[in-house]
Amino acid sequence: MARLLVVEDDERIRTALIRALRDRGHAVSSAGTALAGLREAVEGRPELVVLDLGLPDLDGSELLRMLRAVSAVPVIVATARDDDQSVVQALDAGADDYVLKPFAAGQLEARIRAVLRRAAGGADAAAALVTVGPLTVDPRSRRVTHDGQPVELSPKEFDLLAYLAARAGTVVSKRELLSEVWQLPYGGSDKTVDVHLSWLRRKLGESAAEPRLLHTVRGVGVRLAEPGQ
Amino acid sequence: MRRQITLLVAATTSVVLLAFLLPAASLVASVAEARALDTARAQMQVLIPSVGLDERDQVTAALGGLSGGGRSVTVRWTDGAWLGTPGALGDAEAPVTPEVRKGADGTRLLQPVRRADGTAVLEMFVPEAQLRAGVTRTWLVLAGLGIALLLLALLVADRLARSLTRPVTDLAITAHRLGSGDLTARATPAGPVEVREVGTAVNRLAGRIGELLSAERESAADLAHRLRTPLTALRLDVESLPAAERERLMDDVDALNRGIDEVISEARRSVREGMGAECDAVEVVAARAEFWSVLAVDEGRPLRVDHPDGPIPVRVAAADLAAAVDALLGNVFAHTPPGTAIRVGVRPRPGGGAEVTVADSGPGLDAAAVERGQSGGGSTGLGLDIARRTAEASGGKLLLSSTDPGTRVTLHLGPVARS
Numbered sequence: 001m002a003r004l005l006v007v008e009d010d011e012r013i014r015t016a017l018i019r020a021l022r023d024r025g026h027a028v029s030s031a032g033t034a035l036a037g038l039r040e041a042v043e044g045r046p047e048l049v050v051l052d053l054g055l056p057d058l059d060g061s062e063l064l065r066m067l068r069a070v071s072a073v074p075v076i077v078a079t080a081r082d083d084d085q086s087v088v089q090a091l092d093a094g095a096d097d098y099v100l101k102p103f104a105a106g107q108l109e110a111r112i113r114a115v116l117r118r119a120a121g122g123a124d125a126a127a128a129l130v131t132v133g134p135l136t137v138d139p140r141s142r143r144v145t146h147d148g149q150p151v152e153l154s155p156k157e158f159d160l161l162a163y164l165a166a167r168a169g170t171v172v173s174k175r176e177l178l179s180e181v182w183q184l185p186y187g188g189s190d191k192t193v194d195v196h197l198s199w200l201r202r203k204l205g206e207s208a209a210e211p212r213l214l215h216t217v218r219g220v221g222v223r224l225a226e227p228g229q
Numbered sequence: 230m231r232r233q234i235t236l237l238v239a240a241t242t243s244v245v246l247l248a249f250l251l252p253a254a255s256l257v258a259s260v261a262e263a264r265a266l267d268t269a270r271a272q273m274q275v276l277i278p279s280v281g282l283d284e285r286d287q288v289t290a291a292l293g294g295l296s297g298g299g300r301s302v303t304v305r306w307t308d309g310a311w312l313g314t315p316g317a318l319g320d321a322e323a324p325v326t327p328e329v330r331k332g333a334d335g336t337r338l339l340q341p342v343r344r345a346d347g348t349a350v351l352e353m354f355v356p357e358a359q360l361r362a363g364v365t366r367t368w369l370v371l372a373g374l375g376i377a378l379l380l381l382a383l384l385v386a387d388r389l390a391r392s393l394t395r396p397v398t399d400l401a402i403t404a405h406r407l408g409s410g411d412l413t414a415r416a417t418p419a420g421p422v423e424v425r426e427v428g429t430a431v432n433r434l435a436g437r438i439g440e441l442l443s444a445e446r447e448s449a450a451d452l453a454h455r456l457r458t459p460l461t462a463l464r465l466d467v468e469s470l471p472a473a474e475r476e477r478l479m480d481d482v483d484a485l486n487r488g489i490d491e492v493i494s495e496a497r498r499s500v501r502e503g504m505g506a507e508c509d510a511v512e513v514v515a516a517r518a519e520f521w522s523v524l525a526v527d528e529g530r531p532l533r534v535d536h537p538d539g540p541i542p543v544r545v546a547a548a549d550l551a552a553a554v555d556a557l558l559g560n561v562f563a564h565t566p567p568g569t570a571i572r573v574g575v576r577p578r579p580g581g582g583a584e585v586t587v588a589d590s591g592p593g594l595d596a597a598a599v600e601r602g603q604s605g606g607g608s609t610g611l612g613l614d615i616a617r618r619t620a621e622a623s624g625g626k627l628l629l630s631s632t633d634p635g636t637r638v639t640l641h642l643g644p645v646a647r648s
Contacts, residue, residue, distance in 0.1 A: 010458050015463035023469075054454045080457035081450050083497065102486060104460040105468055185486035191524065191562040194553075196521035208527040 002116055005046035006030045007037030007063070008078070009056050017050070020105035026112075041067055048112055048119075053079040053090060061093045068094040071171070074119045076111055078103065082183075100183045101161040107180055133226035135213060137165040141171035151203055156181070160196050164214075164224035173221035195223060230397065231390040234550075238386030239379070246375045249466040257367045262360045266336065269300060269355045273340050280304055280342040280557050288312055299301030299356040316352035323350045336360060396420025400428055407431070408646075410506075413437045423510040442499070449497040458487045490613065498549070498622055506623070507645045508547035510583035511575050515532070517554040518573045521562070528567040541583040544623045544640040550642070553619040556612035557587040557638050565591025569635075581644025584626060588637035617639055 004026050008014045011032070018028045018094060022201040029044055031037035034055045041049055049067070053060030064075060073208045077095040079086060079115040090098055099108050130137045134147045139162050153161065159181045174193045175186040182192065197214060206212045279291045288304055289312045309320060317330075317337055328339040335356040342349045396419040396597035407415035412435060418428035459481070467478045518534040525532040543550070554573075561571055574586040616638065617627040626641030629636070 010462060013458065013465060014460035016462055016469070019469065020465060054458070078461075080454040080461075082453070082493075083450075086450070101457040102464040102482075105465055134550055185483040185490070187483065191559045194562070195521055195524040198527045199520075201527070202523050 001025045002047045002112070003027045003044075004029070004042055004112065005037065005049045006042060007032075007034070007040075007049060007055070009033065009054070010052070013052075017105070017108075021109065021112075022200075024105075024109050034063040038063060038066060041073060042070060046073060049073055049075045049117060050112070051075050051077050051095070053077055053081070053086070061090055063174065064093040064095060074115045076093065076108070076115055078108075103183075104179060107183075110180070130162075130168065131164055132168045132224055133213060135165070135224075137162050137170040139166075146204055153200075153203060157196055157200055157203070160193075161200055161224075164222065168224050168226075170221070171217045171221045171223045176221070193222075231387070231394045234390035234393065235383060235386045236384055242379050242382040246378060250371050250375050254368050254371055257371070258364050261362060261364045261367075265355055265360045265362065266338065269338055269353045272300075272302065273338060273351055273353050276302065276304075276351055277340065277342055280351055281344055287310065299359050300354065302351065302353045305350040305352065307344055307349050316350075317354070318350060318352055324349045328371065349497040393420060393424075396424045396428065400424065400431060403431060403435075404429075407435050407438070412442065420541055422495065429513070437558075445499055446497075449493065452496050453493045456493065460486060462488060494615075495618060498618075501593050502599060506546040506549070507542060508545055508550055510543045510545075510550065511536045511539070511541050512641055513547050513550045514554055514573060514575045514585055517551055517558065520640055521555075521558045524562060525571060528562070530562075530568060531570040532573070534573045537577065541575065541644045543583050544645050545642055549619045549622075553616040553640065554585065554587070556615045557640075560612040561587060561591070562590045565589050565635075577642075578641065582623070583642045585640040585642060586637055588632060588635060590632075593631050593634065593636050 001024070004021055006014060006017050006021070006028060007030050008017065009032070014030050014032065015062075018030055021028045029040060029046065031040045034057050037049075037051070037055075040046075051060055051064060055063065060077065060079075061133055064077070067073070067075065074096045075094065077090045077098040078101060079090060079098060080101040081087075082100050087098055096118070097111050130139075136145045138144070142158055142162075144153055144158065144161060160177065162182050165176065174190070176191050178184050178186045180191060184192070197216070198208070201207055201211070201214055202214055206214065208216065213224055215223045215225060217223055230467045241494070274289075276291060280288055283291070285306060288306075292302060292304060292313050295580075301314060302483070303311055303316045305311055305316060305318060305323070317332070318339060323341050324339050325341060327341070330337045330339065335354055336356075338351075338353040338355070340351040340353070342351060354500075400416050403414045403416040415432050415435060416428040418425040418432075463619070464479075464482050464486075467475055467482055470478065515534060515536055517530065522532050558571070558573070569589050571592045572586070572588045574584075574588075576584050578584050613627065613629070620642060621625045625641035628639040628641070
C-alpha cells in the first residue's frame, strides 16, 4: 500500500514491525541507526518514516531536524517518553504524529493511514466528516453538533466520540478504546472509559438507562449508532 | 535588623552626647557666674581706696556712678549707717575677710574695709539674671547641636543598616523562591564578606539542585526507554500469535505495562514536582468527585461529598492528588455493585494537611492483599498503591479500614512546607 521506512535501533522491534507492516500490505525498509536512516530516507524516498527517538548514534529529534531540512516526508515518532515536554519537542521538531511505546501494530498502522491521508491533501476532507443520525463529528475542526447545536466536549471526550463515530454501528471494546484513545494498557476493571462515556451521554442529552446514540453492549463494549438501529 | 542597628546607634550616640553636653552645660553656667562676679569685684576694687581714705560725702558721691545693669553697690559706714540703699547685711557683724553670699535673688559680695575710725563694709549685689547672662542661649545652642548630631548619626546608621540588610533581604527572597520551586532564582552576592559568601553558597546549592533534578529527569527518561522498548518488542511479538494464546498473553503484557507505567511515574515524581508540590486538596477532590458523579448517577449510586468551604493546602502536586482520588474512586466503581453508596470527604488535619476519605458501603476489600500494594488481576492493589505513594510522598500515609458494611480508604496528606 505504501513505501515505509522504519528507523529503530532495537532489532526485535524492527523485525516485528517490518513483519507486522508487511502483513498489512506495506513495502517496508529499515535502518538501525540515525545516519543510516537519514541516508535511506533521502535515497529510498519512502512515503512515510516511523522514527524511534532513542537512537544510539544521534538523538531522534536531531535526526528529525536534519531530515526536515532536506525532505518533507511525513514522520511518525515512536517514543518511550510520555511526558508532555518530549512529545511537544518531537512535534515541534517536525513530527506529524507520535505513538507511545509500547504500541500495537494496529494502532501504528491506523496512524500511518491517517497521516498519509492528511499528506495526500484535503481531498478526503468531506469523508472525514462523520454523521450519525442527528450527530455530526468533524475531526478537522474538532467540532461536534447535535441536532444542529454545537456540543462542548473536553479533548478526551472528543477523541472518544470521534473514534466511535469513525466506527459507527460496530461494537468497540473498552480495551480498544483505552489502548487507542488513551494509549493506556487495559486493566480489566478500568472505569476511565465508563466515566467518559457517562459524560458523553450527558452532553448528548441521553442517559445509560435510555440510550439513543451510545449503546453499551454488556460484556463486549460500546456502539455508536443512529437512534432506532 | 535595620531597626536594631538604628536603635543601637541612637542609644550609643545619646550616651556619648549626654556625657559631653551635660558637663559642658554645667561649665557654661559656672563660667558665666564667675565672669559676672569678677566684673563686680573689679568695680568694688575701684571703690576700696575711696572707702578706706575718703570722707563720707565723697564716698556717697562715688557710689552714685557705680550701680547699673541690675547691679547695686552700697556701703555700711563705720557708724552702721548705710550710704545708699540699705544692704542685706543689715546690722550684722562685719565679716573679717571678703565674703560671697548667695541668695535666692542673686549673689552679694561683702568687702570689709578698715578705716581709722572702724570697719566699713562694701556690699555689691549681683542679680541672678546677670549671673546667668547668655547661659540659656548657649544651652539652646548646645542642645540644638546635640539633636543635630543625633539625627546625623541616625541617618548614617540607617544608611549603613540598609546597606547591610539589603543583601540579606535579597538573599532571603532568593531562598524563598528556591524553596517554592523556582530553580532559576539566583542571589547577587553583595554586602559584607560573610553575606557575599552565603550568597555564593546559595547559588552553588541552587545549581546543584538543578543538576540533580535534570540528572533525575534524564534517568527517568532513560528508565522509560529501557523498560518500554523490550515491552514494545514483546507486545508486537504477542500480537502475531494465534488468537487464543494472544488473548491470554496480552493480559499479561497489559499487566506488565501497567506496572512499568507505575514505576516510571514514581521515578518521575520528583521531576514532576520540582521542589514545590502544592495544591488545594478541597478543590482537587471536589473536582474529581464532580467528574465521577455522572457515572455514579448512571449506575444509581448515591454519591455524597463533604468538604469545608475554605481551601486546605497540601504538599502534593494537583495532578498526583487527582490521579490518587481517581484511582480510589475508580476502585469503588470497579469493585462494588451498581447502587452502592459512595462517600467522599476532605477535612483539615490538626497541625496542617488534609484527610481525604473515600468510603463505600460495598462488600469490602481483601485488606491483606491491598496492604502489600500487590496488583491482583483486578488492579485493586495498584490503584491503592498510587494513592499510598502519593500520600507518603507528601509526608502522610494511607489507611484502610473495613466498615460495616463497606470499605474506607483514608489519605493523610502532609501540609505545605513553609519556610
